Amino acid sequence: MSRYSKDWQQIALTIKDQAGWRCSKCRCQCLRPGDPTKHLTKSERTKITLTVHHHNRMPEDNRPENLIALCTSCHLSYHNRKQSNIPPGQLSFDF
Secondary structure, three states: OOOOOOOHHHHHHHHHHHOOOEOOOOOOEOOOOOOOOOOOOHHHHHHOOEEEEEOOOOOOOOOHHHEEEEEHHHHHHHHHOOOOOOOHHHOOOOO
């Protein structure tokens, strides 16, 4: 059973929209839904994919103040510094 709420995709989309599709840490401009990506490699797409991180590492807690929009690199850095409940190898990103 997933620890994420059924409306997680919509919550995450809202957080990304509010961030202007920029990483809140490094300010990288990330891909928006519908942006052309055929000219990008998978690695390039991954680098500019925006994700949403839970500050308190609890996927059930979707209060806006607990959520932050991060590019893939910055999100993984939080997890690599053991600031997460999910090992980096278990993270998945939609492309």
